[in-house]
Amino acid sequence: MNGVANDHVLIFDPYTAGHHLEHLSHLVRYEVSRETGRRLSLVVHPDIDERCPDLVADSRASENVDVHSLQSEEWEQIRGSSNLLGQSVAEWNLVRTYGHDLQVDRCILMEMNVLQFALGLPLQPVDFDVDGILFFPYVRIDCEDQSPLKRWLCWLEKLRKWGQTEWMLRNTCLQTIYVLNDSEAAATLREIHTTDVFTPLPDPVPEWEKSDNxxxxxxxxxxxxxxxxxxxxxxxxxxxxxxxxxxxxxxxxxxxxxxxxxxxxxxxxxxxxxxxxxxxxxxxxxxxxxxxxxxxxxxxxxxxxxxxxxxxxxxxxxxxxxxxxxxxxxxxxxxxxxxxxxxxxxxxxxxxxxxxxxxxxxxxxxxxxxxxxxxxxxxxxxxxxxxxxxxxxxxxxxxxxxxxxxxxx
Known part of the structure; x- marks a missing residue:
């Protein structure tokens, strides 16, 4: 894929807490304001109309931006999973389904941490490129100044997350993994895992409306x-x-x-x-x-x-x-x-x-x-x-x- 204006990009983010809606809003407003000719399809939480009406309203300003709310039964597939492994597979199955049905060229996973397990499974490759944002990179975990037991448990956690990252990188469709706000961690991950897929991503600081006083x-x-x-x-x-x-x-x-x-x-x-x-x-x-x-x-x-x-x-x-x-x-x-x-x-x-x-x-x-x-x-x-x-x-x-x-x- 070459990133030309008529690419069809799937944005997958079924969550609404914290930064999720804010990040989606930035993407929609950016695309609407520029009218690049690119098509943007967002797959989001079932209650997006209620939880972020401004995002939905902004998307309607462009015929190239579509918002697809998950069906209640699709959301239940994620929320009803008894463990993170089940949740990972449920989310990835939805990504594969929407990506195939919408015939996208590229998918951006707005939070790929939970998806790491499913991404490494030996499943049939998807016919679109996959990028994602990785939060809490393990190379930043500090195991010093702790008791011997806590230090040992901390290093076990880092080893587990190293293994998760190696497992995820088995997926040949992965093109770019964005590390939020951390160029140093991105460089370290590139060196440790001998791959160029890791790149830093600025953590956006929006300007909130405020009163005169x-x-x-x-x-x-x-x-x-x-x-x-x-x-x-x-x-x-x-x-x-x-x-x-x-x-x-x-x-x-x-x-x-x-x-x-x-x-x-x-x-x-x-x-x-x-x-x-x-x-x-x-x-x-x-x-x-x-x-x-x-x-x-x-x-x-x-x-x-x-x-x-x-x-x-x-x-x-x-x-x-x-x-x-x-x-x-x-x-x-x-x-x-x-x-x-x-x-x-x-x-x-x-x-x-x-x-x-x-x-x-x-x-x-x-x-x-x-x-x-x-x-x-x-x-x-x-x-x-x-x-x-x-x-x-x-x-x-x-x-x-x-x-x-x-x-x-």
Missing amino acids: ARDGQMEAAGEWSEDRTHFLLFGSLRTQKGIRQLLQAAEQLAPSDASRMGLHLLGQPKNEWETQLPRRIERLRRVRPGLHLHYEGRFLSNVELAQAIEATDIILAPYQRTEGSSGVIGHAARHRCPVIGPSTGLVGSLIQEYQLGITINATSPSAIRRAMINLVGEQKIGDEEKMMEYVRERTPDAFASALLDELP
């Missing part, structure tokens, strides 16, 4: 963003990997005099065990540290609301427990010139340090998080705003879409 929003009316405190914000999916447990422990360890100078904002939908645990932990925190201004909204906020919150806050909290993947949080923080507290390890730590986006710590330690928060109270200059803007300029939504649709390696 972020402090005039609903949250300001509720008195959430007072000027006499330093405000810390954790947003997005509130789950274990985001460091919510360590953050709550850090907040409980604050001295009352330090807590009285801070506002802590937890804005996002709790996930998994935190759906029930988080409300209880917040009530406990209110009891033990009544001087801390604690603001919790257990729902996904709109882009406008999040833009208001980031503009109003002083420090973004990003104490990731797994650091080998990219982070949309640090991109949004950089766009708003808001410094972050993040991990010192992995890709996230490397990006924070390279672009001077804030400070890095041992994010697995509640004491380290607590000390960082105390040290930053009242600080006026954290990070480098010019470097923050450089980070954003290198990761525009158009750069992301162009790399996937136009710049075939």
Whole structure:
């Protein structure tokens, strides 16, 4: 395939959480705005009309962009799988079916991690090229500074993921594997697996709509963003990997005099065990540290609301427990010139340090998080705003879409 304008490209992404809908929207808007003559067919979640009506509306502006919602029984094939191997095969079967029926030239798997097992199976090759985005590359997993048992288990995980990657690479239809936001990992993977299929992909930083004065929003009316405190914000999916447990422990360890100078904002939908645990932990925190201004909204906020919150806050909290993947949080923080507290390890730590986006710590330690928060109270200059803007300029939504649709390696 040569990447000419009349290629028919299948975009396969049946999920809606996190970055999924945002990434799909970037591709649709890019294609509609350019009218390259290329045909784009998206295979997406059954409830796409309800969950992302703007994407569907944008697609209707071009006769070359089609949105195909999975049928409920097709979605059940994925969701009903009892294990990841079954899910992998179910997804790949849908890719093969849609790719064949739509007669595409190329398929882009918007998240190929689960599909690695099925991609390596000795099945009949498909008659189209396959590309995909690989998240959380194993070469970024840091096994140092752990107990002997944890270090051993960590290396076993890296070995397993090395094997998964080798297995996936058996598929001769694979042309390009995009590594999100990590040119170093892409180069390392090329060397380890002696193949040129790995290439970096910019993690897009969109520009959210915001009000003229972020402090005039609903949250300001509720008195959430007072000027006499330093405000810390954790947003997005509130789950274990985001460091919510360590953050709550850090907040409980604050001295009352330090807590009285801070506002802590937890804005996002709790996930998994935190759906029930988080409300209880917040009530406990209110009891033990009544001087801390604690603001919790257990729902996904709109882009406008999040833009208001980031503009109003002083420090973004990003104490990731797994650091080998990219982070949309640090991109949004950089766009708003808001410094972050993040991990010192992995890709996230490397990006924070390279672009001077804030400070890095041992994010697995509640004491380290607590000390960082105390040290930053009242600080006026954290990070480098010019470097923050450089980070954003290198990761525009158009750069992301162009790399996937136009710049075939």
